[in-house]
Structures are given as structure tokens and as C-alpha cells.
Amino acid sequence: MAETTKTNIQLFINGLLNENPIFRLALSMCPAVGISTTVMNGLLLGVAVIFVQVFSSCTIALIKDYIHPRIRIPTYTLTIATWVTVIDLVLSAYFPVAYKAMGIFVRLIVAFAIITMRLEVFASRNRVITSFWDGMGMGFGFLLGMVVLGAIRELMGMGTLLGYDILGFRPLLFFVLPAAGFFLIGFIMAIFNYVEIVYKRKTK
């Protein structure tokens, strides 16, 4: 993957569609199920993940030549933990209400497999700028997934979007339940699979 010279924009789109963390790579699904109850939550967590992903990728890309291979995993973990602490403190200071809604998930960003994996697979082998765009792509893919899920759940469950009343009634309160997050991700993954199958069939 490091050999192909993709343009930066291609990397970005890659993170959004081809290798969307939630729907295709099936990583970091914990918040996707639990937090995507409203668009606002999804947005905030997505922004937090973008922040952590981009900064960690750039940091590791900067110091990749000085990391001994045997201690690379602890190094990644330490970097991610530091950035997560930063964003955690920032969010709890400037957005206290939303921070409370997200509960423990902001601090758990450090355990997201996607970030560590991205560092291992990409940032430790590429330059800073490419890592930056890859990180942005992955982060935005995550954000897109969270926002789409959040939008569906909020619209169908509460009839609102971002707090604005759109439908005026609540179609199916079930969607606000976290169990619906499981169902929705399953369905959307199936849609992605189906699209891929049709696409493959067409290009044969």
C-alpha cells in the first residue's frame, strides 16, 4: 500500500468510501453503536477522532525513523494516549454538555483499533503530508459513518435533526435504543456489500 503513489485527494476518498473504518474495515464500532443516537453526538465524536487520528499520524510520521521496531506499539499507544488526553480536556472544558452525553467514549478513543492500525500500516512508512491526508480520510470516513447513522436514528427515532424538529412526531422510538445501532450498522454494511457485488459484476 505504501508503494502505490496515490494522490492526496485519492487517499482522502479512500478513507471515506473504499476503506471506511466503520462499514468496511469494521473497526472502532463501539461508539458507532452506542453514541450515534443524535447527529450532534456523532459530529462531536467524529471531530474528536479526526483530531486524534490526524495529529497521531503526523507525530508518528515525524518520528518514525527514531522508533526502535520492538517498542513501536507502546510508542503508538503513548502518542495516541497523549492526544486523547488533550482532546478530552479540551472537550470537557468547551463543550461540557455534549461531553457528558458522550460519557466514557471520548477517553476510549485511545483503544480504538482504527487509529493504532492506521499508524502501524500507514503513518510509520510514509511522509508527513501523506499521513496527514490519510488520517483526514480515515477520520472523515468515521465522521461520515457516525453522522449518517446519527441522522437516520435521530430522524426515525425522534423526528428531529440536530435539534430542529423536522417531522413533528416520533416515528419509531426504537431507533434511539442502542440496539438499533447494531441493526442499522448491519443493514448499512449489507448495502455496502451489495453495492460492491453489483459494481464487481458490472466491471467484469
Next chain:
Amino acid sequence: MVKRFKTYSVIMGLMMALLLSGCETEHRFIKKVAFKGDDGIAVTFAAPVDDGWAKDISNFIVSEKPDPDIMLDIKDTALNPDRTKLTISFKDSLNQNMPHILTIKRIISKGRPQGTATLTVKKLYFGYLLSILIGAMIIHNFVFTKYLGLCVFFGTSQKKSTAVGMGITFTFVIVFASLMSWFFYQFVLKPFRLDYLQIVVFIGMVSLSVQGADTILRKVNPALFKAFGVYLVLVIANCIILAVPLILADNEYNMVESFMLALGAGIGFLIALFLMSSVRERLELANVPVSYRGLPIAFIVAGLFALSFMGFSGMSIF
């Protein structure tokens, strides 16, 4: 085999005795008395009591055991519809760590006086511990109710053997890592006001535990290492292993409570994995539409499990 059964039954008997002893009270008419919420005491009677008697708050005297002369201010009393449960609310919140003495004077039930009762109200500690354990295991199951640890969950739940292996390894690591994190939190982070370093320190503890477990297992029991070694690496990617220390730091649990929480989390994860793997093994043989094969149908099954585990929510023991 028979000997093991005997030891188990003795242990169970002891536990039941401990549990039940907290349920009995010293008066035959009062079935149960316990703290309720922050500022109340709930009394359960053996038969319906009279409204008039219950509304008169001068019939109740409450004080903390170490200070029997200081009577606490009662705000009001509330009787439940079938008049067997009475909730006494106080003006200030109660210090539930202290045993309280509750004197109920001249109980009148169905017009007949039942006497005066003096009871001790205290939190049943063993029950509290058990409720943390069962809470973490079932009521707040980390996979189905808190949606943590899903990546590893879906990755290892395809066969029963991998699932059980992962669950057991995980339980051991999480108990060890949580206890170490607890020590670090209490004796290093808190005294030096380094709370904001929680995340870094806890994940460090987790990595250390995994590395330690890896090395120890390799040397002590290579056969076991062959079976479970591969799962150790996956433990780090699990959100639960970081969530448990964060929760016990937020709630300021003491050592035994943290142990219970970690044990409950591990066993709950094992239960969830076991259930999921049993279903997924069957799914392999079922006729699933092509786009749903693999992960999508697994998610939908997990959703069904999550719905059913929701039935446990709101359950409170003790």
C-alpha cells in the same frame, strides 16, 4: 467429584446465610428495612398499616448509631398503594456508610397495635459487592448494554473454542490490569494530583499486564500459551479493558469493589462471546443472502441480543 460438590454446597450455604441474615430484622412485624436513594429509608411491613398512623412523623425516630442523641430531621413519609411499604424521606441526605437506628413507635395495623420496633439500618456490604458483580456481568453487560469491546467481539465470536479462549484470557488480564490500575490510581495519581494522566497510565498498565501475562505464560505453561497466546494481543484492542479502570476511577471504588467490577466485566464478556459464538456457528450453515454474509448478519444478531439484554435493565438487587 462428591468432595467438590460438598465444598460448593458449603460455600453456597454460607453465602445464602450471609445474604439472608441481612434481610431479617429484629421485629416480627417488620420484614425489611433498608436505605433508599440518597435521603430515605424504606420499611417493608408484614401487613398493611394504617394511613393515619403512617402520616404522623412523630412515630419515627432516626439517629446515627454513633450519635444516638442527635435525631435526624424527617421531611415526610410516603406509603405505597397497598400500604405495606413506607418510605421515610429526610431533609438532608443520609450518610449511608454509618449504621442508623430507626425507632418505630406504636405500629398500628388494621386498627390493632403491633408494638414498638427498634431497628438498625445499614447497607449490606456483601449485597452491594454482589450487585456490582452481577451488574457488570448481566445488567450492564459491557458488550450488549454498554457497546464496548465490539471489534474483538465480532472478530473472535465465530467459533465456540476461540470465543471461550478469548473470554477466559480476557477475564484474567482484566482482573490483573484493573487491580494494578487501581493501585496506581490510589497511590500515585491521586496523591500527586495527576488525575489527567489517567488515560496514559491506564493504557500503560494494560500493555504491561498483557506483556507480563505473555511472558509468564510462555515460561510457565507453554501448552496453555499455545492455546491462548494469540488472544493476548487482541486484548489491548478491546475497549472494555480501558473502560473498567476508567469506571472504577470515576466511581472511586475501593479494592474489593474494583475486583468485583473487573471480574463481572470479564465474565460478562465471556457470556456474551459464548452466546454469540453459539449463534454464529449455526449461522454458518444457514441460508443467508449474499450481501448479508459475514459481518452484517452478525450485527443484526447482536442487535437481537442487545434487545433481549435490555430486559435486565433497571433490575437492582439489594
